[in-house]
Amino acid sequence: MAEKLDYKKIGLRCGIEIHQMLDTHKLFCSCPSRLRDDRPDITVRRHLRAVAGETGEIDVAAKHEMEKGSYFVYEAYSDTTCLVELDEEPPQPMNEEALRTVLQVCKMLNAHIVDEVQVMRKTVVNGSNTSGFQRTSLVAVEGWMDVGGKRIGIPTISIEEDAAKDIDKGVDKDGKQFVVFRLDRLGIPLIEIGTDPDISTPEECKAAAEKIGMILRSTGKVARGLGTIRQDVNISVKDGTRIEIKGAQDLKMLPTLVEYEARRQLALLDVMKELHNRAPLPDRTRSKDVTSIFKKTECGFVNNAIAGGAAALAFTLPGFSGLLGKETQPGKRLGTELSDYAKAKTGIGGIIHSDEDLDRYRFSKEEIKELKRTLGVEEGDAFVMLVAKDETAKAAMRHAIDRAKMCLHGVPSEVRRANPDGTTTYMRPMPGAARMYPETDIPPIRPDVSGIEIPELLTEKKERFKEIGLAEDLARDISRSGKNEAFERFVERFPxxxxxxxxxxxxxxxxNLKRKHDADISVLKDLDFENIFALLDAGKLTKDGVEEILLKICKGEKVDYKKYSPLNEKELEKEIKDILKESKGIEFNALVGKVMGTLKGRAEGKKIIEMLNKLK
Structure with a gap:
């Protein structure tokens, strides 16, 4: 097991960005914020190009995406998407309900609301925005919240439109990369809340995210369900650099994500120190086309690639012997860093390096010996080989060498993607300020904060529910659910x-119905519960019949509530006497079960037992 980290000693600094969908229509048009998975009826193909922002510079992240040479296919729905999402029509005025929800959160986070909300365009050319930019607006600054007795700064709170979701990608018959996006998500309003790097442990990161999530849900105006909230995490350690990790979906995995990134940065710093001790010469890197060496190799994928016209290129890395195999994250090594970098830049499948077990590739000893001789591999050198179409292979080799040279400087600043297991993968360079410029189609907005009230926090609601008889877990669950308002209404109406x-x-x-019967509980509506509680309140229904009624509703069956009306004393006595006549010799517990099964909830279990004791 890896040694436990002393986060104070390593100088961990962490901040989070929360992106939460709001439960309103879209931000700059009146289309519904409805996520869909049915077949779309509109398809559009586009190319996007990076241009200079208001500083006169092209953003490095935008340039990185453009250099891939990809094209994009957009799928849309004629009944829930419009020309605004397709960038064929100017945006409409900002959604007032969404803005007021964000202003409410700003007050809850003690933030200073700006005098004017200026809509900005943030250059995005990875295809996720049809316009090539995302509209975003700063709403408040200098907020804060308390997490475990510690003040965590909230420097910015913004409102922005969500991006389209990518559903497929590949290479067409002409060898061009493409990505398919669905436009149902594009334009859904998001609130973005960013913290200062005041977080100093993985568990504190999780606690801060939970606190922000609780505050957002307290408004009652945020969307719920998978994919409606995303956490980005910024992490650095002493002598490292800020790394932004995108798309952390699972709150429970945040501590693991922070720990693994801290370990990755420490490993890269160790590599830097070792390289400096070895004093390698970066300019001594040599590269060669080694296709001829592997034309008859027994390595299947290399043989097939070369037969299909691919080239095998290899290069040396002076001083890197033994370092490419150094673990940077669980299951990932320094060689993975080089491979991921080249993959992101060129789409290449991966690399082969000298610190791997080369026997598993089925290379012969003669092939490896000839490769080393051709490259002029010296003691202390590592080598890397990759196989791809000639131009792709050359570009991938260049990028892999660039990433190796970065090891001399420690931890490169970059954006990485969160994986489900808590590890991360390189995505792109860290974006700069050159990606932002003003939106010319929407005038500045003077926010109206009059009448905006701070709602009761879910934590406060939970304590109030405990006071009316709910256990801790039940009070927590009902307060966090989207049904807390309906619950309070029912408590008041049905005393x-x-x-x-x-x-x-x-x-x-x-x-329980979902677990026991795999019931489709999504069909249960507030009106179904209201009908049940109204009958219970009026004494026209027994509690024991509720489960069967709900199961019938889940199955789509018609419910005859009269069948579940409670029996009076005489009716119950008659029913039980009839059952007793047919059930002589049956033990008491079995008899109770038989009576309850026959009556199907028309009498409370307690009354049935009392009557059986009286008549038996």
């Missing part, structure tokens, strides 16, 4: 039904 039973029926019972 004869205990609040705990109302909460259990709305939260716990559907989960």
């Amino acid at each position: 004869n039904v205990k609040p705990a039973f109302i909460a259990e029926t709305m939260i716990s019972l559907p989960k």
Whole structure:
């Protein structure tokens, strides 16, 4: 097991950015914010090109995307997307409901709201925005929140439009890369909340994200479900540099993500120190076309690639012997860093290097010996080989060498993608300020903060629910759910039904139905619960019948509520007497089960047992 890190000693600094979808229509048009997976009926093909921002410079991240030479295919729906998303029509005025929700959050985070909200264009040419830019607006600055008794700064709160989602990518018959995007997500309003790098441990990162999430859900105006919230994490250690990790979806994995990135940076710093001790000469890197050496290799994928017209190129890395195999993250090594960098730049499949177990590739000893001789590999040198079409191979080799040279300087500043296991993969260079310029189609907005009230926090709501009889877990679950408003309404309207039973029926019972019967609980609506509680409150329904009623609703069956009306004393006595006549010799517990099964919730279990004891 890896040695436990002393985060104070290594100088961990961490900040998070939360991107949360708002539950309103789209930000700059009236299209619904509806995520879909059915077949679209509109398809458009586009190329995007990076241009200079207001500083006169082309942003490095935008240039990186453009150099890939990709084209983009956009799929849309004629009934829920419009010409604004397709960038064929100017944007409409900003969604007022979305802006007021953001202003509400700004107040909750003690932030200073700006005098004017200026819509800006942020250059994005990876295809996720049809216009080549994302519209974003700064709404407030200098906020803060308390996390475990520690003040965490909130330097900026913004509102922006979400990007399109990529659903496919590949290479066409002409060898050109393409990406397919779906426009249902494009333009959905997002609130972006960024913290200062005040977070100093992985667990504190998770706690800060949970606190922001709780505040956002307290508004009642945020979307729920998979993909509606994304966390980006900025991490550095002493002598390292800021790394931005995009798309951390699972809150539980945040501590692992922070730990792994800290370990990655420490490993890269170790590599830098070792290289300086070895004093390698970067300009002594030599490269050769080694296709002829591997034309008859037993390595299947190399043989097939060369037969298909690919070239095998190799190069030396002076002083890197043994370092390419150094672990930087669980299951990833320094060689992976070079490979991921070349992949992102050129789309190449990967690299082969000298610190790997080359026997698994089925290369012969003669092939490796000839490769080393051709390259002039010396003691202390590593070598790297890659196989691709000639121009792609040359570009990939150039980028892999560039990444290797960065090792002399420690940790390169970059944007990385979060993987489900907590590791990360290189995405692109860190963007600069050159990507931002003003939106000319929308005038500045003077925010109206009058009438904006701070809502009750979900944590406060939970404590209030405990006071009316809910257990800790149930109070937490109902307060966090999207049903807390309906719950409070039902508690007020139906005083004869205990609040705990109302909460259990709305939260716990559907989960049980899902687990026991694989029921489609998504069909359960507030009106279904309201009908049940109204009958319970009026004494026209027993609690024991509720589960079966909900199951029928989930199955789409019609419910005859009269069948679940409670029996009076005489009716119950008659029913039980009839069952007793047919059930002589049955033990008591089995008899209780038989009666309850026959009556199907028309009498409470307690009353059935009392009546059986009386009649038996």
